[in-house]
Amino acid sequence: MTDQKHSKTMQRRDFIQTGMRLTLALSLGGIGTMAALKTAKGDTVWQIDPFKCVQCGRCADYCVKTPSAVKCVHAYDLCGYCDLCGGYLKPDAIAQATGAENQLCPTAAIKRKFIEEPYFEYEIVEDLCIGCAKCVAGCTSFGNGSLHLQIRHDLCDNCNECAIARVCPADAISRVPASEPYKIKGDFTANNKDQTQSREE
Amino acid sequence: MRKRYVNIVLGGSAAIFFIVLLWWITSDPTRDLQASMPGSDNRGAKTLVEQIVNIGEKFQVFKNIITGTSENWTRFRGEDVDNISKSKTKLKDTWQADEPSVLWSVELGEGHAGAAIYGGKVYILDYIEDKREDALRCFSLETGEELWQRSYNVNLKRNHGMSRTVPAVNEKYILTMGPKCHVMCVERETGDLVWGLDLVKKYNTEVPFWYTGQCPLIDGNKAILAPGNDALMIAVNMDSGEILWETPNPKAWKMSHSSVIPTTLFGKKMYLYSAVGGVCGISAEGSDEGKILWESTAWNHSVVAPSPVAFPDGKIFLTAGYGAGSMMIQVRKTGNSYTTEVLKEYLPKDGLACEQQTPVIWEGHLLGILPKDAGANRNQLVCVHPDDVTKIVWSSGKTTRFGLGPYLIADNKLFVLSDDGTLTMIKPDTKNYRQLAQKKIFDGHDSWAPLAIADGKMILRDSKTMFCIDLKK
Numbered sequence: 001m002t003d004q005k006h007s008k009t010m011q012r013r014d015f016i017q018t019g020m021r022l023t024l025a026l027s028l029g030g031i032g033t034m035a036a037l038k039t040a041k042g043d044t045v046w047q048i049d050p051f052k053c054v055q056c057g058r059c060a061d062y063c064v065k066t067p068s069a070v071k072c073v074h075a076y077d078l079c080g081y082c083d084l085c086g087g088y089l090k091p092d093a094i095a096q097a098t099g100a101e102n103q104l105c106p107t108a109a110i111k112r113k114f115i116e117e118p119y120f121e122y123e124i125v126e127d128l129c130i131g132c133a134k135c136v137a138g139c140t141s142f143g144n145g146s147l148h149l150q151i152r153h154d155l156c157d158n159c160n161e162c163a164i165a166r167v168c169p170a171d172a173i174s175r176v177p178a179s180e181p182y183k184i185k186g187d188f189t190a191n192n193k194d195q196t197q198s199r200e201e
Numbered sequence: 202m203r204k205r206y207v208n209i210v211l212g213g214s215a216a217i218f219f220i221v222l223l224w225w226i227t228s229d230p231t232r233d234l235q236a237s238m239p240g241s242d243n244r245g246a247k248t249l250v251e252q253i254v255n256i257g258e259k260f261q262v263f264k265n266i267i268t269g270t271s272e273n274w275t276r277f278r279g280e281d282v283d284n285i286s287k288s289k290t291k292l293k294d295t296w297q298a299d300e301p302s303v304l305w306s307v308e309l310g311e312g313h314a315g316a317a318i319y320g321g322k323v324y325i326l327d328y329i330e331d332k333r334e335d336a337l338r339c340f341s342l343e344t345g346e347e348l349w350q351r352s353y354n355v356n357l358k359r360n361h362g363m364s365r366t367v368p369a370v371n372e373k374y375i376l377t378m379g380p381k382c383h384v385m386c387v388e389r390e391t392g393d394l395v396w397g398l399d400l401v402k403k404y405n406t407e408v409p410f411w412y413t414g415q416c417p418l419i420d421g422n423k424a425i426l427a428p429g430n431d432a433l434m435i436a437v438n439m440d441s442g443e444i445l446w447e448t449p450n451p452k453a454w455k456m457s458h459s460s461v462i463p464t465t466l467f468g469k470k471m472y473l474y475s476a477v478g479g480v481c482g483i484s485a486e487g488s489d490e491g492k493i494l495w496e497s498t499a500w501n502h503s504v505v506a507p508s509p510v511a512f513p514d515g516k517i518f519l520t521a522g523y524g525a526g527s528m529m530i531q532v533r534k535t536g537n538s539y540t541t542e543v544l545k546e547y548l549p550k551d552g553l554a555c556e557q558q559t560p561v562i563w564e565g566h567l568l569g570i571l572p573k574d575a576g577a578n579r580n581q582l583v584c585v586h587p588d589d590v591t592k593i594v595w596s597s598g599k600t601t602r603f604g605l606g607p608y609l610i611a612d613n614k615l616f617v618l619s620d621d622g623t624l625t626m627i628k629p630d631t632k633n634y635r636q637l638a639q640k641k642i643f644d645g646h647d648s649w650a651p652l653a654i655a656d657g658k659m660i661l662r663d664s665k666t667m668f669c670i671d672l673k674k
Contacts, residue, residue: 080360080361082360082361082410082411083410084410084503084504084523086523086524091523091524091525092502092503092523092524092525093503095239097239097240097242097244098237098238098239098240098241098242099237099238099239100236100237100238102239103237108235108237112241112242113242113243114242114243114244114245116245117245117358118358118360118410119358120242120244137574140573141524141572141573141574142522142523142524142556142573142574
């Protein structure tokens with residue numbers, strides 16, 4: 001009687017364990033299959049070509065998300081780490097300091113940190129960034145162009161007709177493969193741009 | 202009953218109103234905002250141990266060759282400080298596939314220092330990163346062989362390159378200004394040290410962002426330098442290193458990247474200088490030598506690289522990058538006093554403006570390349586007349602853009618070097634843009650150093666390599 005009860009208990013435990021394993025395997029398999037299908041069937045997402053972007057500021061105003069799903073990103077390997085940073089400071093700023101009166105960003109979304117003389121590091125606080133491109137214009141005009149705009153896919157609704165693509169004066173926004181959803185400067189250069197485009201075609 | 206009901210409603214409404222009012226008065230809508238205050242970047246105090254620099258302490262001779270006599274390019278913007286070669290040497294009118302040929306090339310330390318040419322020798326103040334040295338290097342113009350090197354140890358960190366000035370040369374001496382404002386005078390033929398001057402130690406000079414771009418000036422037997430801070434301008438005896446005069450600097454103007462430009466206005470020789478703080482004309486002769494003749498604080502920007510451009514009628518064109526734009530001022534002389542008036546001030550998108558290079562005067566017009574923040578005309582070569590520098594006479598067009606690179610005129614041809622090493626030959630004209638030829642000379646990066654030319658050989662460089670090309674017909 002005791003053996004039978006023990007055997008019955010073991011069977012129930014095995015049944016539950018096996019069931020959980022199967023459920024997990026099915027779930028992972030399903031997700032994997034869905035991911036594979038998503039990639040294989042050529043899903044696309046919207047993205048900005050930083051080499052075409054003219055920093056017009058429309059990404060901040062026309063995106064259906066509030067604030068915009070377009071954010072500034074920073075390619076640290078391209079940055080000059082300058083004290084006088086054209087992306088951080090207003091032209092002819094009173095001082096090279098962190099006071100609001102000196103900052104170009106309307107929402108103070110760029111944090112500046114002293115590294116050592118004469119280098120400063122600049123970090124984007126994405127929660128504050130509205131994608132206005134003021135810093136991108138400053139960095140592109142006077143610096144190495146390390147600050148640039150990208151559509152963040154964790155925020156983007158991936159609308160069928162992208163509101164900012166429609167108004168972009170430089171045609172810098174286009175659909176890209178979901179498997180390569182970003183065009184981050186450094187990895188993505190003006191030289192390999194053509195290769196990326198040909199892959200898209 | 203009805204009255205009681207009304208009282209309850211009124212009383213309740215009043216209570217709600219007062220609660221909302223209290224909340225509205227006491228709540229702070231900015232409570233989640235964080236004020237951006239100065240100092241939150243934890244900028245460190247400049248506590249680094251001051252380095253003892255022995256200017257000109259080292260000397261090496263590599264080769265002794267006699268160089269032939271040749272034409273000269275004696276300083277920043279050439280002998281007449283106008284960036285126009287007066288040489289009679291004829292240059293090619295167009296280039297075949299293999300032209301212009303590269304005669305030689307030399308690797309340099311990262312930077313934007315330009316060359317001076319004298320007596321068949323090329324002089325450049327390089328920074329040799331692995332030795333941590335400012336090095337005045339002398340090369341043969343003909344072969345590119347290094348002849349000698351006079352150097353001194355100074356610690357620099359890479360900051361958009363390191364070297365960025367052009368030596369000044371005359372028959373006897375070479376004068377250099379290092380990235381951290383170390384001035385060195387050596388004998389031209391032998392490379393022997395004559396004297397050295399540390400402007401930071403002597404005048405508390407504040408080294409400009411990315412190190413100084415001020416090219417030193419030799420005027421007669423005087424070195425003319427603009428240290429800023431404790432002295433606006435100084436003259437130094439080239440033979441002895443003795444300070445001849447110092448111009449007081451009561452407004453505490455600072456050194457810019459701009460260079461001192463000698464000119465003559467209203468029959469009076471003067472030195473023009475565009476400092477961080479203002480622009481001035483300082484007497485270069487007579488009993489008032491070294492005195493400020495006129496000054497204006499209307500032109501005041503934190504980064505000024507181009508030098509002032511003076512017109513015979515007293516107009517002075519001033520321009521700078523980083524959004525500053527340009528200004529045209531009018532200097533007038535009444536009796537023994539001078540006055541200044543701002544004729545025009547505008548942003549880079551509204552007229553001629555330059556970020557690094559100084560515009561060239563050609564047949565009474567100004568030629569220059571617009572910066573990246575100049576709107577639709579950005580990076581285009583444009584021509585304007587000094588009477589209205591906001592009216593573009595012609596531009597190179599939206600399909601022909603350049604960068605921050607240099608340009609000069611020789612044999613009635615304008616040569617423009619783009620950042621990537623592409624050289625464009627243009628017929629300078631006051632009516633329209635006329636391109637003669639274009640060739641990618643080298644695969645370059647940040648080719649910003651001023652050009653030099655002598656005997657039909659042009660010296661040009663990108664951030665790491667110096668090239669000599671043959672343009673002779």
